[in-house]
Amino acid sequence: AQSVTQLGSHVSVSEGALVLLRCNYSSSVPPYLFWYVQYPNQGLQLLLKYTSAATLVKGINGFEAEFKKSETSFHLTKPSAHMSDAAEYFCAVSGGQAGTALIFGKGTTLSVSS
């Protein structure tokens, strides 16, 4: 069974500051890990995904995440926050079977102030 825990339901940063959103996972099989972003009243858009090819994964809009097996973590970072980054972010995990549904964390809302 898989599960995801996102630490911090709300993160606030200033424009230009480092963004760090935390995600820890639990999985009985080598996991596939994802970060999605959701803007108000919209669906989810994929930021990046980890599939074991490389531990540091680069995504869209300057985001990246590092897979650390020893810490069972997959934290999302961005060196410099923009106002347009304000949104809700979800970490998700799936196992190795085809067509397996993603298991999502409860989400972290990112606020960016000027």
Add this chain to the structure above:
Amino acid sequence: DGGITQSPKYLFRKEGQNVTLSCEQNLNHDAMYWYRQDPGQGLRLIYYSQIVNDFQKGDIAEGYSVSREKKESFPLTVTSAQKNPTAFYLCASSRPYPGEKLFFGSGTQLSVL
């Protein structure tokens, strides 16, 4: 453009009424999914289907029903047995390979009158 279309965007349900949320995709994906989103709860899986004419219950299937008669379509019915249906409902689809990303529709907000 290929994608997933959910309709309607807003839906209101009266007490004792069944309502159906539509989800159509033209991505030629085999797998389709329904999630429910409540504030602070993340996304919870209602039902998923890996192939036409087959579907499986997710974590919160009680009070919901689905059908998968066509590859492109995966409608969700919220029945009167679902006592707390107010939520944002998201449909998604994916290719049938391990670790595939999900493509999401823009969602349907269901409210109770």
